[in-house]
Amino acid sequence: MSAPSQADILAALQSQGSLRAKNPPKTVPHAHLASSAPDSLTNTAAEGSSSSTRTNSRKLYCPREGCSCVIIGPGAAEWIEADASLIPAEEGSPFTNDKITPSRGYWFVTGSPFAFDNIGFSRAVEVAEALPASAPGVEGATGRVKWLICAECDLGPLGWSFEGGKEAWLAVDRLRYEDK
Numbered sequence: 001m002s003a004p005s006q007a008d009i010l011a012a013l014q015s016q017g018s019l020r021a022k023n024p025p026k027t028v029p030h031a032h033l034a035s036s037a038p039d040s041l042t043n044t045a046a047e048g049s050s051s052s053t054r055t056n057s058r059k060l061y062c063p064r065e066g067c068s069c070v071i072i073g074p075g076a077a078e079w080i081e082a083d084a085s086l087i088p089a090e091e092g093s094p095f096t097n098d099k100i101t102p103s104r105g106y107w108f109v110t111g112s113p114f115a116f117d118n119i120g121f122s123r124a125v126e127v128a129e130a131l132p133a134s135a136p137g138v139e140g141a142t143g144r145v146k147w148l149i150c151a152e153c154d155l156g157p158l159g160w161s162f163e164g165g166k167e168a169w170l171a172v173d174r175l176r177y178e179d180k
Helices: 006-022
Strands: 027-028 068-073 078-082 104-111 145-149 158-163 165-169 176-177
Touching: none
Parallel strands: none
Antiparallel strands: 027 176, 078 104, 104 165, 145 158, 158 165
């Protein structure tokens, strides 16, 4: 039996992509949910629990229209609040302030990169050049910053983590959400 040719492999990969595109998930941008956030995006801790943790109640998707990459599943990230607009927006970026509704909300993900369904990482950059001192995780950070990007289309940055760390932060306003 002979090995498949490169053309056969490419055709198989393209057909998988076209199957996904035929049944894209129903998602909404953060701007459609911003007025009711965090309530419309989170589950509160179980009744009787002493914890006040609020976790994501929906799947979080890449913000690019047409990209159906699931970044993280429900219940895998905790809602926190910090300064708005911590992540830089380059000129020409889809994340400029006139294109998104800036939020003080961030999804805090712990464990490891394997807590994500799909995520990509940039090359590491120095913390002082990348994030303000007020950003979550900066105080006491020992590694350099790695920007989080969509694993399928490379759109980003969606958030950040630290080199060698087990925590990550996703900007609430840089994601799309499962439409419920």
